Amino acid sequence: EAGVTQSPTHLIKTRGQQVTLRCSPISGHTSVYWYQQALGLGLQFLLWYDEGEERNRGNFPPRFSGRQFPNYSSELNVNALELEDSALYLCASSLADSHSGANVLTFGAGSRLTVL
Amino acid sequence: AQKVTQAQTEISVVEKEDVTLDCVYETRDTTYYLFWYKQPPSGELVFLIRRNSFDEQNEISGRYSWNFQKSTSSFNFTITASQVVDSAVYFCALSERMDTDKLIFGTGTRLQVFP
Numbered sequence: 001e002a003g004v005t006q007s008p009t010h011l012i013k014t015r016g017q018q019v020t021l022r023c024s025p026i027s028g029h030t031s032v033y034w035y036q037q038a039l040g041l042g043l044q045f046l047l048w049y050d051e052g053e054e055r056n057r058g059n060f061p062p063r064f065s066g067r068q069f070p071n072y073s074s075e076l077n078v079n080a081l082e083l084e085d086s087a088l089y090l091c092a093s094s095l096a097d098s099h100s101g102a103n104v105l106t107f108g109a110g111s112r113l114t115v116l
Numbered sequence: 117a118q119k120v121t122q123a124q125t126e127i128s129v130v131e132k133e134d135v136t137l138d139c140v141y142e143t144r145d146t147t148y149y150l151f152w153y154k155q156p157p158s159g160e161l162v163f164l165i166r167r168n169s170f171d172e173q174n175e176i177s178g179r180y181s182w183n184f185q186k187s188t189s190s191f192n193f194t195i196t197a198s199q200v201v202d203s204a205v206y207f208c209a210l211s212e213r214m215d216t217d218k219l220i221f222g223t224g225t226r227l228q229v230f231p
Contacts, residue, residue: 003160004160031217033217033219035219035221042207042221042222042223042224043207043209043219043221043224044221045218045219045220048217048218055217056217056218058218088159090159090160090161092161094217102149102166102168102211103211103217104151104163104166105161105163105219106163107153107160107161107162108160109158109159109160110159110160112159
């Protein structure tokens with residue numbers, strides 16, 4: 001069974017540019033999560049999508065956005081890139097069980113974004 | 117406010133030593149879940165364990181064991197007879213029923229096991 005796949009694995013952008021990161025969840029998983037792992041800041045929750053809807057959002061500005069497609073894959077968009085957006089962006093998926101908080105997340109290997 | 121603290125930034129041991137990774141959490145929710153994930157150099161986080169707030173039984177899985185103590189808000193992880201393949205960054209995380217599906221991670225502990 002294929003795991004969570006993310007693309008691209010690495011990319012370099014300059015300040016002010018826009019970037020789109022992609023994620024394909026494990027087959028059968030309907031929930032997709034995005035986390036940012038910046039140096040020195042640990043893993044920060046960005047977004048949670050389930051059944052095509054944004055269900056929860058972390059403390060990030062509106063220039064971080066995303067969507068989930070009917071096949072449950074997801075995109076994370078970051079506009080007006082800033083130097084501090086340099087980070088590893090991790091996508092995870094799970095079976096939805098939104099009333100428990102107990103979901104076990106399966107993570108992808110991430111997309112490493114460098115902003116110059 | 118919810119918070120997870122992993123005070124040990126980096127630990128170095130020699131193979132076959134036992135090592136304990138500490139995790140202290142804060143939450144106002146009475147129902148919550150605690151997790152440990154391993155992040156090898158390849159980058160993806162690998163799930164190790166999940167415990168709910170009502171189950172304080174310690175758990176052992178091979179060389180891994182976990183000690184959950186609500187009285188001290190701790191969920192420590194011990195690796196017995198460490199191996200080089202255990203070298204990774206280990207994250208403790210918390211999720212609350214009040215804010216479902218949002219994992220709060222600690223800052224991680226980098227474990228280096230030398231041969």
